[in-house]
Amino acid sequence: MRRLALILAATGLLVAGCGSEGTVSPLPSKVIGTTPTTPAVKGDPAAGKAVFTAQGCGSCHTFKAAGATGTVGPNLDDALKGKTPDFVHESIVNPNAVVAKGFPPNVMPQTYGSQLSDKQLADLVAFLTQK
Numbered sequence: 001m002r003r004l005a006l007i008l009a010a011t012g013l014l015v016a017g018c019g020s021e022g023t024v025s026p027l028p029s030k031v032i033g034t035t036p037t038t039p040a041v042k043g044d045p046a047a048g049k050a051v052f053t054a055q056g057c058g059s060c061h062t063f064k065a066a067g068a069t070g071t072v073g074p075n076l077d078d079a080l081k082g083k084t085p086d087f088v089h090e091s092i093v094n095p096n097a098v099v100a101k102g103f104p105p106n107v108m109p110q111t112y113g114s115q116l117s118d119k120q121l122a123d124l125v126a127f128l129t130q131k
């Protein structure tokens with residue numbers, strides 16, 4: 001009988017122990033890694049076409065949807081197949097981050113990231129990545 005009482009007391013302690021660990025938060029307090037570079041602004045492909053034309057992208061790039069036939073840079077109809085909006089955004093604001101194979105660096109202007117607004121960039125990316 002005495003033994004049973006001991007066991008009961010021990011289990012009681014264990015159960016009590018479980019509750020004493022404090023509150024466990026389901027969310028990590030720190031974000032590890034990077035957040036996407038594409039701005040949260042939603043792009044409008046039709047507005048992006050206007051930006052593409054106004055910025056003269058078509059003088060260097062072929063892109064059917066814009067009626068552009070430039071050949072200084074990659075043909076964007078082929079080059080951007082399967083590319084993510086993040087990649088396209090980065091290619092425009094920071095062209096030397098990844099230089100397209102077979103093309104020289106420093107030919108594509110490095111200034112679009114500062115010249116264009118987040119909205120214009122989002123529009124361009126939406127236009128270039130629309131299916």
Ligand code: HEC
Nearest residue numbers: 055056057060072073074079091095098099100103107108
């Ligand atoms: C003076 C010529 C020139 C102009 C103007 C130009 N580009 Fe480029 N672009 C290039 C060249 C050359 C490359 C390939 C080298 C590189 O990746 O930087 C390139 C690369 C790119 C790429 C990456 C393609 C790939 O295969 O990875 C994208 C996307 C792009 N340009 C979009 C644009 C857009 C959008 C504009 C207008 C806002 C623009 N470019 C204006 C010359 C130009």
